Amino acid sequence: MSQTVRTRPEGSGQALSEAYDTALLDLDGVVYAGGDAIAYAVESLGTARAGGMHLAYVTNNALRTPDAVAEHLTELGIPTVASDVITSAQAVARLISEQVPAGSRVLVIGGEGLRVALRERGLEPVDSADDEPAAVVQGFGGPDLAWSRFAEACYAIARGVPWFASNTDLTIPGARGIAPGNGAAVEVVRIATGGDPQVAGKPLPPMHRETILRTGAERPLVVGDRLDTDIEGAFNGEVDSLLVLTGVTDGAQLLAAPPRHRPTYVDADLRGMLTGQPEVVEAGTGFRCGGWTATAGSEELELTGDGEPLDGLRALCAAAWTAAGEGCCELDGGKALARLGL
Numbered sequence: 001m002s003q004t005v006r007t008r009p010e011g012s013g014q015a016l017s018e019a020y021d022t023a024l025l026d027l028d029g030v031v032y033a034g035g036d037a038i039a040y041a042v043e044s045l046g047t048a049r050a051g052g053m054h055l056a057y058v059t060n061n062a063l064r065t066p067d068a069v070a071e072h073l074t075e076l077g078i079p080t081v082a083s084d085v086i087t088s089a090q091a092v093a094r095l096i097s098e099q100v101p102a103g104s105r106v107l108v109i110g111g112e113g114l115r116v117a118l119r120e121r122g123l124e125p126v127d128s129a130d131d132e133p134a135a136v137v138q139g140f141g142g143p144d145l146a147w148s149r150f151a152e153a154c155y156a157i158a159r160g161v162p163w164f165a166s167n168t169d170l171t172i173p174g175a176r177g178i179a180p181g182n183g184a185a186v187e188v189v190r191i192a193t194g195g196d197p198q199v200a201g202k203p204l205p206p207m208h209r210e211t212i213l214r215t216g217a218e219r220p221l222v223v224g225d226r227l228d229t230d231i232e233g234a235f236n237g238e239v240d241s242l243l244v245l246t247g248v249t250d251g252a253q254l255l256a257a258p259p260r261h262r263p264t265y266v267d268a269d270l271r272g273m274l275t276g277q278p279e280v281v282e283a284g285t286g287f288r289c290g291g292w293t294a295t296a297g298s299e300e301l302e303l304t305g306d307g308e309p310l311d312g313l314r315a316l317c318a319a320a321w322t323a324a325g326e327g328c329c330e331l332d333g334g335k336a337l338a339r340l341g342l
Helices: 041-050 066-076 088-097 112-120 147-158 182-193 205-215 227-237 251-255 270-274 309-324 334-340
Strands: 022-025 054-059 085-087 105-109 124-126 135-138 163-165 171-174 177-180 220-224 240-244 265-267 281-283 286-289 292-296 301-305
Touching (some): 022 205, 054 066, 066 112, 085 088, 085 205, 105 112, 205 220, 227 240, 240 270, 251 334, 292 309, 301 334
Parallel strands (some): 105 135, 135 163
Antiparallel strands (some): 171 177
């Protein structure tokens, strides 16, 4: 796939909720954290929906069913039905169904979301490597997933059973901080078996395909908090993206992002869906956004001016990404980010 290397965030004269027909929203770190709604999420999504934007919730968390996710969102004040929710469990179940005979048994290392998705594809979830499964599937099973489940996966994989994973996110945000995600559990099985699973979730194509099939989106905007799943997934799907800074990504990570991790737009939270986006323009040897001008020095990124901190971050992105080209910016942005309080 050949794409132009992004060297700055884009501007938009229209509100993003008007420029795109469908928002493909990540959940953890974007809409909620630890089960509680993130500030401004409920109001922003309600306004976008009232304006005609279709809202779809796309999550790599394979633990909960679409019905459970929709119920939770509705309780938070975001009216949602199960068909608005697309999970990595659904994506991996479709992937498995295309490679094993209908009605096959599948060893499940994970939660109810995987089981429901497999049944939807006409597959039978089982719990033991001795049940003669045609495949092994691993997804996030929550903090209480028993160690013995990993052993069952290893027994089956050692017998030559193909291994699938819903996603490989190493971490997942929660109310108390960052916790191990399904990717950490996948690594346990990988170390024990020496194998590699087929992976369906973001940022890989099976998840994007599942999302487009289920939503029918024509002008989608991916909205997420992770560079290596949400933003890279948008890059792989060749669609635009909005990074919100309510989850795991910080300013330093954003400035160092390689091309596949560079979002189209950057904003603080979901209120960014309801507004246009300021342009970043060339200013001498640097880049200006709002009242800030950023330049790439010999050893560090430099920032002058004042104004809205996010405009400063956008200008810094342009300076860093331009200096890095197709690589990662290695210039120190610490002082500049400190000026912005980021």
